[in-house]
Amino acid sequence: MIQDITTSIRTIVVLWLLTALIYPLLIFVIGQGFFPAQANGSLVTNSQGQVIGSTLIGQAFSREDYFGSRPSAINYSIGEDAFPTGLSGATNLAPSNPELLELTQARAEILQAADIKPTADLLYSSGSGLDPHISPASAIAQIDRIAAARNLSADDLEILIKQNTEGRFLGIFGEPAVNTVTLNLALDQL
Structure with a gap:
């Protein structure tokens, strides 16, 4: 059961990093770098x-x-x-x-x-x-x-x-x- 809880916590942290930090930052960089007029x-x-x-x-x-x-x-x-x-x-x-x-x-x-x-x-x-x-x-x-x-x-x-x-x-x-x-x-x- 401890292993399941640890796996769940790691999954939550990884998904949070992907969806709350990495993906928005990537979209921001692409928007400002390639489409600044539209992004603003x-x-x-x-x-x-x-x-x-x-x-x-x-x-x-x-x-x-x-x-x-x-x-x-x-x-x-x-x-x-x-x-x-x-x-x-x-x-x-x-x-x-x-x-x-x-x-x-x-x-x-x-x-x-x-x-x-x-x-x-x-x-x-x-x-x-x-x-x-x-x-x-x-x-x-x-x-x-x-x-x-x-x-x-x-x-x-x-x-x-x-x-x-x-x-x-x-x-x-x-x-x-x-x-x-x-x-x-x-x-x-x-």
Whole structure:
């Protein structure tokens, strides 16, 4: 019985060393050594070197001279009724829920008032509520508004959208998407 207890204790110590020390340290070294940008949050900086966001988390762009992002159920952590940064979540409203229909209709009216063709990703929030991506069609639908606000040509904005369009993951998964955070940063750099 003493031998069984000794074996159990040695096994616990070895497994603890592997899972609590060696594995996390190895992942940390690999992340910082080979993928430092991703391991540190995929942060985006402006021309002054200030961190202004992350390519992984959407932001609310409400000014007329920026491409609008997906709506968020958590308001991207801005305003009085928003949750603190880092929280995510969807509305959890069923498709048959009248609140979801009212919310969608209100978003559609806002888009139509701005002469933007409502698309699914400009009407509905993502499951996490933090998705920074919109479809290329949603970005193209906003070109006229931004061209007028920034006094730019529509052709220049189309080129900018194409330059900031991410393809399918591994060439087969998902759909092409435009990251509004990086697109608006590139727009500021024009």
